[in-house]
Amino acid sequence: MRVIRASIAGTPKGPARDDVLALVSDLIWAHTAPAHGLEHLRAKASDEGMDVYFFLRAPSEDAALNQAHAILTGAHAPLSAHGYHAATMHR
16 A cells, blocks of 8 residues: 655635535545555645545555556546646655
C-alpha cells in the first residue's frame, strides 16, 4: 500500500468545509477506474483548501504517483466544474 497526497485548491479561499470535502471525495471516486488501484481516499481541510490522501495498491512509489496523477486527470473536468484543481502532489 502506498500513500500519495495531493493538494487541492479552489474556491472559496481558506480551509474546506466538510460538505466540500465530501463532494471532492465523491467526484474523485466517481471518476476512478478499478485499474488505478485506489483502496481508500481521505480528504482533509488545510490552510489553502484541502489535501487528498490516496491509498493505492502499487508496486512502487513512482507507480503510485503515476496512478494518483491518472486519477486526478480523470476527475479534472468535474473538479474544475466546481472550481477545484490539483495544485501539487507529494509522496
